[in-house]
Amino acid sequence: MNQGSETTQTPLSPQPETVDKRPGQVSATTPTQEEQASPKTSSRKRQTDDSDVEPQPKRARLTRKKLTRKNLAAFNKMGKKKASDPTDDSESTKTKTTSTTTSGFAAKARKNGILPQLHSKPPKDLKDLQKQYAQSRATASPPESEYERYTKKVIKAGNEATVVAEASELLKKYPDGYDRAYNRAFTNLPQDVGFNNGLSAPQPDFVEGLEAGEYRPCPIDDRIPGAALFQDDPYSITLPRFAGEWKGPSGDIKEATMQAAYDGAAMVYARAQALAYMGEEDPLGHAAATTFTIDGTYLNLYAHYAAPAEDDEDALEYHQFPILSTYLTTSYEDFKKGRKQLRNAQDHAKAQSEQLRDQLKQHWKQNRTKLPPVAEGVHPPDVEPPPHATDGYEDASPHVLQEEAEDEDD
Known part of the structure; x- marks a missing residue:
């Protein structure tokens, strides 16, 4: 190209403008700096060069976005409900719940009718429970060496996990079909049914009960929502009546007591639904579940039941009342006593669970044949x-x- 000559090229598709970099020369198709700074001039220039193509400024901006995996995922989410997007802050605020480990849990639980120990009343069968849990067992007591070993391990425990490992030896183990679970949330419990409004699912440190298969042929979870504790688990513990909370050497036993109150309320609620399904209910004021709290040293057993509120008969209140307490490390006798009480409570809960299971199975069989x-x-x-x-x-x-x-x- 000779110096001073001007050439005008019409590109077949949108191309970057070519500028003759020699001083004093400007291509006829190249806008000046002032024209480049003007949005109107720039827009008019694109329309002139692409006169046969309808201007699509929005589409041009979108095509500049790289088709990365991240962007592909964003495109795929278009049109779906916001509830399916866990990163959507606006949706998460709607379903935000209070955990049992946060400072506002106790206040919300109280509003939901879960009474603290101070305001709970003793169940009508309290004396029967105390007598049953304190009775002698047919099996031999542990040797004194076991007490000495336990005491040393618990005193030296540096965290809650160590306390759980040692204190678990106090519990009785049952054959397959009556199972236990550690630190697992009740993911199958219906939300906002009264006692758990605005609260995260109960997650006791320990829970045991019959597995779902023990209730066959009754489709227990289809008929009683929340009866099976764990969602999408065919071996889920179902309609338990015994749970517990541990605390480590630096843990707050008051927090464990409040968490146990929530665990107990969940078990009482599920049992009431199972009885209502059969057209029955527990005697008013009788304990429907048992929980324990333990920090390795102190063992506390609690009875749980529901009763109408005194100021509102249409509202339920969930009571938690102490049955027995034992200082496990003071002496060999106290160690044996606490271990005996804990295992008797387990046996009682198992017997009650099996009785309810048999009632549900019988009810299902009888009513199944009576269907039209x-x-x-x-x-x-x-x-x-x-x-x-x-x-x-x-x-x-x-x-x-x-x-x-x-x-x-x-």
Whole structure:
């Protein structure tokens, strides 16, 4: 290109403007600095160069975004509900709950009807429980050497995990089918049913009970929401009646007591739902669950039950009342006494769980045979199917009809 000559090139597609860098010469198609700074001039220039293409400024900005994995994930989320996005701050604030380890837990629990120990009343069967938990056992007591070993280990324990490991030896172990779980949240418990409004799921340090399979053929979790503690777990502990909270050497036993009150309320609630399903209920004021707290040194056993509030009969209050307390490390006799009380409480909870299991299985079998013919997917010749059973369906399967009929019967 000769010096001083001017050439004008029309690009086939949008290209960066070419500028002759020699001083004093400006390409006829190259805007000056003032024109570059002007949005109107720049916009007009793009429209002139691409006269046969409709201007799409928004699309141009989007295409500059690199198609990285991160951006792809963002594009895929478009159109989905915000509830499915765990990073959505606006949604998380709506479902924010108070954990059992935060400072506001006790106040919220009290508003939900979970009474602190100070305001709880003794259950009507308190003396029976005290007598039963203190009675002698058929098995031999541990040797004194076991007490000495336990005391040294607990006194030297530097954290809660060590206390849990040592104190767990005080508990009785049962055969398969009556299981235990450590530090696991009740993920299958319905939210905001009264006692747990605005609170995170109970997560006791220890809980034991029958597994879901022990209730077959009764579809326990389908009929009683929250009966099985753990969501999507076929071996979930179901309708337990015994749980506990540990604390380490620097832990707050008051916090453990409040957490146990919440654990007990959850077990009482589930048991009440199971009884209501059969049209029954516990005697008013009788304990429906037992919890314990232990820091390695002190062992406390509590009874739990629900009763109508004195100032509002339509509201339930969940009571937690001490049954027995033992100082495990003061003497060999106290160590044996505490271990005996703890194991007797376990046996009592297991027996009560098995009794409820048998009632539920029997109820299911009896009522299953009493269901109307529609429950089996068969309609009598002179009776037409209910209109809602086939609305919107070309072929209503007998299985669907059976499920609907059973729900209505419940």
